[in-house]
Amino acid sequence: MDPIRVFVVDDHAIYRCGLAAVLAQEPRYRWVGEAMNGPDAVRLAPAERPDLVLMDIAMPGMSGIATMAALRETLPATRFV
Numbered sequence: 001m002d003p004i005r006v007f008v009v010d011d012h013a014i015y016r017c018g019l020a021a022v023l024a025q026e027p028r029y030r031w032v033g034e035a036m037n038g039p040d041a042v043r044l045a046p047a048e049r050p051d052l053v054l055m056d057i058a059m060p061g062m063s064g065i066a067t068m069a070a071l072r073e074t075l076p077a078t079r080f081v
Helices: 013-024 038-048 064-074
Strands: 004-009 029-035 052-055
Touching: 004 013, 004 038, 013 029, 029 038, 038 052, 038 064, 052 064
Parallel strands: 004 029, 004 052
Antiparallel strands: none
């Protein structure tokens, strides 16, 4: 079974680093990228084709909800948490 490709969007760098460390220990998951805000996620995530996006809802500027809506257009099969 192929690992689940994970992309993380959060404005807190320590949270992104912590998640990367945890996911690196689990062979079922593969870290494919990260973004610190909504616009970066919309620009970067489609190229990585993640299976799962872990999304912060409360980010400055573009909210997680707005980011998910934008990403749904280019990543219809991706799941969001």
